Amino acid sequence: MNSHGQLPPKARLLQAAAELLANSAGKPVSTRQITELAGVTAPTLYHHFGDKEGLFNAVIDAGFEEYVAGEHNFTPTGRPLVDVRQIWDNHLKFGLDNPQLYSVMFGNIRPESRPARVAEAEGFMEEMLEKAAAAGQLCVSPQEAARSILAANVGVTLMLIAEPAAERNFDLSDMTREAVISAVSSETELDAAGAPVGASSVVVAAIALNAALESSHPEQLSTTELKMFLEWLDRIAKTS
Template identity: 45%
Template sequence: MPAVTASTRERILNAAADLLATGGTEAVSTRAVAAAANVQAPTLYRLFGDKQGLLDAVTAHGFASYLAAKKTLAPTGDAIADLARGWDSHVEFGLTHPAFYVLMYGVPQPERRPAAAEEAHQLLMGLLEQAAAAGRLRTPADAAARLILATNTGVTLSLIATPSADRDPELSARTRDIVLAAISTGPEPTDTTAATLASRALALDATLDDNAHPLSTTETALLHEWLQRIAAHS
């Protein structure tokens, strides 16, 4: 039996990706992929098991491409501006690769989350934690991440489902600005409103573990809880 090389696997994934882009998931049959990649069906089954295993690998391939695009964005030094650029790149990826995007986000598979998807989530959390440390967040980072992902994904899927001639060109930008305004403060908050109290609590919470202080582990955990409660209440 001939050895299966990395290039063989890559050729199969590229063939499946091409079929997905032109015909959707229905076009990604094991027979069609094997023919397009010029491999025998047993090779495909040995690598991926079945059609679902192949689709899982194609999904991971899509997330890896998405993550690579994310990593090309150099930080600006302003976490909120970087979140806005990340939102826009997310939508752009979805509209450029709609079949990939629907496979990645339109069919939830939390039990089969690719490593690249988790890495992309950690990039988002990193930006939110930077914003929190700078006193720019009104809401805890994990809650902000859930809100951003839900709305960013929803907008992208909505635009994909709408004929290009009927799309509202301002929908994504308007939604982005509303969401970011809801979770963040201005660059130099000067008021004493509840929102500013929340941002200050989250800033302390974000930096607490990185600074020397006289609190015990138990006291630190308790202070984390208090700061999170202040932010949530505010």
């Protein structure tokens, strides 16, 4: 009756759960459905995964990471903010393709399991944003930027999941995405001919800071501290 005869029970459970979660649009999936499709009985599920949520988390572990950042959907371009857009779109696509799974991950309360998943999603985002920050494209810390972008991404995804697939207007996603990205980025878009900032990014940033300090002196440092700071900054800026 099931088509997973040759796999071990644990893998069959994972596969059955993923299949049912993906196909049953919206409606909850029961453990009995899962075990029946997998061709095992209930205790097998609880032996391997603890409880229903454990199984769902395992499905997510197996699928989410590769789906969002996997090779099929994402190849870094070297331009951080472009990659951030790609991460946003992949996140949205994952949510729309796996609405049930997505709501378990992001729409639920559970203060125990959710932060781990959220932190993972934040990780991708932050990784990219650190590169953006290194290139001087960020006006806030990568952590703050990642949290803000992810929050908006989740909100948009839940919003679009909730409305009928036929009426979905992706302008909402594009508009909100650009809003949060432009709010955390410090400069206008990097132009098409703009050279990617590689190993010299430290120097570039040091020069930029040096120039900025010319016109505005921070109150956080004493004059002696500032003098020494500027000297070191100068040493860094003269590298090449």
